[in-house]
Amino acid sequence: MRFRDFHRNVKLRIGLSFLSGTANNMVLPFMSIYFSGKLGDTLAGLVVILGIMAGVVAGIIGGYYSDRFGRKKLMLAAEIGWMFCFALMAVVNSPWFESAGITFLLMIIVSIFWGIHGPANEAMLLDVTAPEERKFMYAIMYWMNNLSFAIAGMAGAFLFKSYLFELFISLSVIGLITGIITYVYIQDDYKAPISGKPSTTKKNSPSIWANYRMVLRDKTFLIFTMASLLLVSVEFHLGNYVAVRLGKEMVDTPFLPWVTDAWQIDGFKMLGFMRTENTVLVVVLSVFMGVLMRRFSDRRVLFIGYACYIAGYSYLAYSNQPGLLLLSMLIATVGELMYVPIKQAYLGNLAPDHARSSYMALYGMVYRGATFLGGLGVILGGMLSSWLMASLIALSGVIGMVMFYTILAQLEERKNGHFAAANSSFMEANKAGLESTS
The missing domain is CATH 1.20.1250.20 (MFS general substrate transporter like domains)
Structure with missing residues (x-):
């Protein structure tokens, strides 16, 4: 390609x-x-x-x-x-x-x-x-x-x-x-198929509520969305809890711990270095990782990527050692580069043709929810130790990964164009919408 x-x-x-x-x-x-x-x-x-x-x-x-x-x-x-x-x-x-x-x-x-x-x-x-x-x-x-x-x-x-x-x-x-x-x-060239026939008239269209009830009845999509929310929130803690913790705990920390009179760094500078590292690695390694991962199955790449991503970001919530923080960001970014294209491709295959925008609209709430969980992490971080926060962040990611694993078979079916459950829900919602307008 x-x-x-x-x-x-x-x-x-x-x-x-x-x-x-x-x-x-x-x-x-x-x-x-x-x-x-x-x-x-x-x-x-x-x-x-x-x-x-x-x-x-x-x-x-x-x-x-x-x-x-x-x-x-x-x-x-x-x-x-x-x-x-x-x-x-x-x-x-x-x-x-x-x-x-x-x-x-x-x-x-x-x-x-x-x-x-x-x-x-x-x-x-x-x-x-x-x-x-x-x-x-x-x-x-x-x-x-x-x-x-x-x-x-x-x-x-x-x-x-x-x-x-x-x-x-x-x-x-x-x-x-x-x-x-x-x-x-x-x-x-998209045509809106209602009950199997292209139509855009109000009479033949389900209401907005019936439309989204259809989407919410798709259990595979709901699990995918909840799993994505938990996994995305792992990264969102970087700009929230991790940033606050480093700002408080890293004060004139030696960049090389065994050389105390070497260059010193504080939490804000450390956060800036990690963000820059993440961006540079993504720009530099994206194409290389894509070529390298072609020889492996998508399933293996996906879950190894998730594991690296969760481990890397979770460790950022605990450590104050500059070198280890940079290494953890490297591991997290490599994991991110491995899983993102595959997960997004699954998302693209998840929605049936007649409801793609509706699915994408609801999936967009993942990032709003992750923003909320990131803010909640700051509140919890004021009451819990860093190792416990790191454990909770890791647990969130692992639960998301397990949830994703439970629907992998259904995602593969959607990839091959099998949307029986989703289409059934859509027809029910369509019927309900027509009845409510009659």
Whole structure:
């Protein structure tokens, strides 16, 4: 499989995601600092919370309508929407006029448009790829996302404070470019099959509640989602509990413990080194790992990857030795590189054609839930010892891995196109939706 063999939609979306992701990551991660300085810490936290909530609701609604009316319409609407939002942000953060309050509201609206765009974009990629292509596609996307994050992090740190107006203008222009390319070049051949027949009329469509009841009755998907939540939360503790612990416990620690007068490091610098190590390793090793792992079965690579990932991140919750922390991050990152493309490919195969956006919308809650568990880890970390926290993080990952193992046979069936249980649930939900509207 080569990149040029992908469907045109995939190649375009990978390129556009890199372009827009780089631009967004130069601005959006720094907006909390902006709001904290302009509006105070409370409102800075509120914009994050409201943004998450708005994105979740918009994703659920967008997923439903993407499966009813097609992907391209919603993607285009979202891209036009955030183009205008970023243009207005430039206006209210210009040399002539400034309003942090309007920027606050616009950030919430941007979160809504991102929520609408995500499930439709994911489903569109799955519509045009075969199951055997998806592991390679997700490996490339994972690499590109990390590369854009690395580039944007460095550029944003230098440009955000002095060139915010220009950055918002750039985001608006990129939104315009993305919208034009989506409108002109993206193909959307998806047709919404209701009761086996293409239809988009309200009379023949189940309600949004019936639609998501169908998804929630898919036990394989629910277990996959819960397992993913537990596994993703293992990494999210790095920016929460691990960061807080290192900040408190690592104070002028010798980088080489056997040389006490050598270079010393504190917890904040250590966290920065580990994040940089993770990003650099992903960018450098992604292609190499993909080639190396081809000789092994997906099942073996997946669970060895999970084991390395859990062991590495769990040890970060305990140790204060710089060298061992860097080694643990190496092990965790290698594990992540092993399992992510395979797990994402399974996710792509999990959803039946007629409900891909709905499945992707609900799966998107995994990252919101992992954010919550990461915050909960900070609270528990104030009451428990580091070794006990490390044990709980490891236990969370192991439970997720075991849950994943229990549905592996069903995931393989979905890979081969067998969706009997999911289709049965969909038909029941469809019938219920029609009865409720009659």
